[in-house]
Each structure stands twice: as C-alpha cells, then as structure tokens.
Amino acid sequence: MKVAVFSTKSYDREYLDKYLQEKHTVEYFESALKQRTVGLTNGFDAVCVFVNDTLDAEVIKRISENGVRLIVLRCAGFNNVDLEAAREYGMRVLRVPAYSPHAVAEHAVALIMTLNRKTHKAYNRVREGNFSIERLTGFELSGKTVGVIGTGRIGKIFAEIMRGFGCQIIAHDAYINADLEKQGVQYMDMETVFKQSDILSLHCPLTPETHHMINAESLLKMKKGVMLINTSRGKLIDTNAAIQSLKDGHLGYMGLDVYEQEEALFFKDLSEIIIRDDKIARLMTFHNVLITAHQAYFTDNALDQIAKTTCKNIDDFCAGSIQKENEVTAERVLG
Numbered sequence: 001m002k003v004a005v006f007s008t009k010s011y012d013r014e015y016l017d018k019y020l021q022e023k024h025t026v027e028y029f030e031s032a033l034k035q036r037t038v039g040l041t042n043g044f045d046a047v048c049v050f051v052n053d054t055l056d057a058e059v060i061k062r063i064s065e066n067g068v069r070l071i072v073l074r075c076a077g078f079n080n081v082d083l084e085a086a087r088e089y090g091m092r093v094l095r096v097p098a099y100s101p102h103a104v105a106e107h108a109v110a111l112i113m114t115l116n117r118k119t120h121k122a123y124n125r126v127r128e129g130n131f132s133i134e135r136l137t138g139f140e141l142s143g144k145t146v147g148v149i150g151t152g153r154i155g156k157i158f159a160e161i162m163r164g165f166g167c168q169i170i171a172h173d174a175y176i177n178a179d180l181e182k183q184g185v186q187y188m189d190m191e192t193v194f195k196q197s198d199i200l201s202l203h204c205p206l207t208p209e210t211h212h213m214i215n216a217e218s219l220l221k222m223k224k225g226v227m228l229i230n231t232s233r234g235k236l237i238d239t240n241a242a243i244q245s246l247k248d249g250h251l252g253y254m255g256l257d258v259y260e261q262e263e264a265l266f267f268k269d270l271s272e273i274i275i276r277d278d279k280i281a282r283l284m285t286f287h288n289v290l291i292t293a294h295q296a297y298f299t300d301n302a303l304d305q306i307a308k309t310t311c312k313n314i315d316d317f318c319a320g321s322i323q324k325e326n327e328v329t330a331e332r333v334l335g
C-alpha cells in the first residue's frame with residue numbers, strides 16, 4: 001500500500017520505519033495535512049496523520065478524489081477528523097486507541113508535582129548558585145481531594161496513582177468503573193467534582209459536549225486556589241476564562257500539556273520567531289502556570305506501540321479484517 005505520512009518528526013520516522021518499511025511504500029512529509037497541503041496525497045492509498053492534522057470535510061473530499069481510501073491516526077483522539085465526511089466518501093478511519101495510558105497519567109502527575117513543589121524553579125536557582133528556598137513552599141498531596149473528569153484508560157491509572165499519594169479521589173464519568181469504586185473512588189456529578197476538588201484533572205475526550213467544559217462559570221464553582229491539569233485536549237478549556245481566573249487569583253495553578261490553539265505552535269521550534277499568539281504569551285507570564293507541548297504520550301514504549309498498531313491497522317485494512325475497537329465511525333460517535 002502507498003502511505004503518505006504527515007507531520008513527521010525524526011522520532012516518528014525512526015519507529016514507523018521499523019514496522020512499515022518492509023511491507024508498504026511509505027513517503028514522509030514534515031508538513032501537516034490540511035487544505036493547503038492536500039495536493040501531496042495524490043496517488044496514495046492511505047494517509048497517516050497525528051493530532052494537529054486537519055481532516056475537515058474539504059480535505060476528506062479532496063484526498064478521496066486523489067485515491068486515498070484509508071486514514072490511519074497515530075493517536076487515540078480523533079476530534080480533528082470530520083467523521084460524517086469520512087462516512088460520505090467511504091473513507092475508513094483507524095486509530096491507536098491505547099498506546100501507553102501510563103505515559104499520559106504519569107505526565108499529569110509530573111505537572112502536579114512540578115507546580116506544587118516548584119522543582120523547575122529550584123533547578124534554575126541551584127544552577128545559578130542560589131540556594132535560597134524562599135517562596136518555594138508547596139503543599140502535601142496526602143489528604144487532598146483530587147477530581148478526575150473521565151475515568152477511562154488514562155483517568156483510571158491517574159486516579160490510582162493519586163490514591164497512592166494518600167489523596168481522596170472523586171470522579172465524574174457517565175460510565176462508573178467498578179474497580180475504581182471498590183478502591184474507594186467516589187463518583188458524583190460534574191458540578192460537585194468541580195466544587196470539592198483541590199486538584200482537578202481532565203481525562204475525557206473533546207466532543208461538542210465537553211468543548212469549553214472549563215469556562216468562566218465552571219471556574220467560579222471551583223475552590224479558590226484550585227489546581228487545574230489538562231493533558232487531554234486544549235479546547236476543553238476556554239483559555240480566555242482561565243487567564244481571567246488566574247488574574248483574579250481564583251485559579252491557583254494550571255498545568256497544560258495541550259492548548260486550545262496548539263496547532264500553530266506545538267511540535268515546532270519557534271525559539272527565534274515572534275510568537276503572535278497573545279493568549280499563550282500571556283499564559284507563559286504566570287509563575288503558577290506550567291506548559292508542556294503535547295509530550296504526555298512521549299515515551300519509548302508509546303512510540304513503539306503507536307508504530308506497531310499503525311502498521312497492524314494498515315495490514316488489517318489490506319486483509320479486509322479491520323479490528324473493530326481500532327475503527328472510529330460517525331455512527332459509533334454520533335449515535
């Protein structure tokens with residue numbers, strides 16, 4: 001099969017080559033797949049994309065005209081694919097539903113620990129010969145209430161890790177995980193989770209229902225000084241509302257691995273370019289905000305698993321035996 005891989009970084013190529021090279025004809029493109037780059041798909045059977053490629057209705061129509069029959073996502077989230085359009089053009093969409101949920105859960109914990117114990121500041125201070133611990137005060141996690149929104153693969157592991165710290169875990173999800181309940185996790189409605197949490201971590205997908213679930217109104221329901229962690233999708237948070245809440249001193253800390261407008265920024269070295277996005281520029285000025293550029297998944301295990309499953313998805317498509325749990329369809333998502 002001829003596969004066009006978009007948004008390729010050196011690490012993608014290293015791991016994908018291991019599995020794809022022998023069996024398929026692969027061409028790597030550094031650019032993202034979007035309306036401007038869709039011409040590159042001419043003559044390919046499949047496109048292999050990541051979180052910030054844009055597969056809207058127009059792109060899907062044009063890749064279909066170019067001969068593409070398959071979209072393989074190197075990720076779990078599929079909010080960047082217009083599934084209705086994929087259905088209309090008979091395009092199959094396969095993803096990697098779980099590569100390393102531990103990687104993302106552990107990164108959420110890293111954000112919490114860094115924001116709380118200010119290890120990033122301590123590191124810089126000590127390197128400059130400043131051994132003062134003034135203003136590095138943290139708080140103990142033991143006994144704190146941690147709210148988990150979405151207790152799927154990642155949220156469950158996150159909840160279990162935080163239980164290990166001695167935290168009380170409260171959660172909201174339409175599906176109650178009996179195993180977590182047995183471990184003492186209490187499920188409640190979203191509003192109560194917002195009200196009671198000292199730390200709130202988002203682990204649900206981005207859907208029309210969850211878009212801007214963190215907004216001016218929901219932030220006001222939270223405790224003053226709450227720590228908000230988002231390793232899921234940027235658009236779960238209304239960034240303007242979060243900035244205002246930080247300025248008001250209500251939102252106490254924010255740890256982000258994803259950002260509402262990350263497409264133009266993340267995965268790129270912009271260190272010598274003027275950043276035109278004023279919202280991220282403002283976020284970067286807060287001492288109590290920590291941003292990483294969508295690296296929560298980024299472990300050797302996860303990269304290997306992504307490459308292996310991506311190759312298997314292509315092989316299965318060729319063999320006409322798609323694994324149902326790896327396929328996303330408009331029917332399954334929209335009902």
Ligand code: NAI
Pocket residue numbers: 076077097098101104149150151152153154155172173174175203204205206209210231232233257258294295296297298
């Ligand atoms: P999952 O599908 O196993 O779990 C998601 C959970 O969210 C499900 O239990 C679902 O019922 C729940 N949910 C859906 N709507 C909800 C709502 N309105 N309120 C509360 N819960 C709701 O997904 P998984 O693997 O745990 O991934 C979670 C998210 O993490 C993904 O959607 C993706 O956006 C993000 N992710 C981020 C990565 C990163 O590198 N930063 C890497 C991988 C995933």
